[in-house]
Amino acid sequence: MSQQIQLGDITVDVVLKDIKNVHLSVYPPAGRVRISAPSHMSIETIRVFAISKLRWIKAQQKKLQAQARETPRDYLNRESHYLWGTRYLLTVVEADQPPTVDLEHNRMILRIRPGTDTPKRQAIVEAWYRQQLTAAIPPLIAAWEPVMGVQVERFFVRQMKTRWGSCTPRTRSIRLNTDLAKKPRECLEYVIVHEMTHLLEPTHNRRFISLMDRFMPRWQFYRDELNRLPVRHEEWG
Numbered sequence: 001m002s003q004q005i006q007l008g009d010i011t012v013d014v015v016l017k018d019i020k021n022v023h024l025s026v027y028p029p030a031g032r033v034r035i036s037a038p039s040h041m042s043i044e045t046i047r048v049f050a051i052s053k054l055r056w057i058k059a060q061q062k063k064l065q066a067q068a069r070e071t072p073r074d075y076l077n078r079e080s081h082y083l084w085g086t087r088y089l090l091t092v093v094e095a096d097q098p099p100t101v102d103l104e105h106n107r108m109i110l111r112i113r114p115g116t117d118t119p120k121r122q123a124i125v126e127a128w129y130r131q132q133l134t135a136a137i138p139p140l141i142a143a144w145e146p147v148m149g150v151q152v153e154r155f156f157v158r159q160m161k162t163r164w165g166s167c168t169p170r171t172r173s174i175r176l177n178t179d180l181a182k183k184p185r186e187c188l189e190y191v192i193v194h195e196m197t198h199l200l201e202p203t204h205n206r207r208f209i210s211l212m213d214r215f216m217p218r219w220q221f222y223r224d225e226l227n228r229l230p231v232r233h234e235e236w237g
Helices: 043-052 054-066 118-148 178-182 185-197 206-215 219-228
Strands: 002-007 010-017 023-027 032-038 080-083 086-094 100-104 107-112 154-158 165-168 173-177
Touching (some): 002 043, 010 043, 010 054, 023 054, 043 054, 080 118, 080 178, 100 118, 107 118, 118 154, 118 178, 165 185, 173 178, 173 185, 185 219
Parallel strands (some): 010 032, 086 107, 154 173
Antiparallel strands (some): 023 032, 080 086, 100 107, 165 173
């Protein structure tokens, strides 16, 4: 069941469902606020909880609204693209052969058939990013599983609007945002460790923070670095 509560000029979407704990989220780009709460919890109790988190909500909204956004990509020559935090200049080569993406020194070579339009160019490049990320994830999971004492059954790579990753402890699966292929590798590793920690602690409580401090003492530095970098230019609904 969904409803809303109003805190001054802030609208909070409230979803009641079969869960044990309250989850508060602030979503980009404008800072939409959502609370998921146990179905038995009263709306007034949720309102009191939201008021207690008001300062944190406003801080998160301010941070999201200030975050830089990538300029729209047209997939033309000398346009900037990134892989693992390194900048490459795009070179478009038209040839009557299957499309490919290759790196040569500081250039990203996009080979396409003559007449390929912008949406198709974008699809080719994004499929390549997905391949890069899919190849980079398994070694990191394998390295961290014995350290953390957990096992990931499955991982998925997909385009995600509101988060860098997510975890479903019940199925021991994690999902990772395709745009992580554009960010420094240590940011990808941080997100993987973050989501794997949710296999031990589903919520962002003190135990979760303590576990993150133990596994990756500089995790907050990597989180801040990831949140400082420009995010995808996108028309958000």
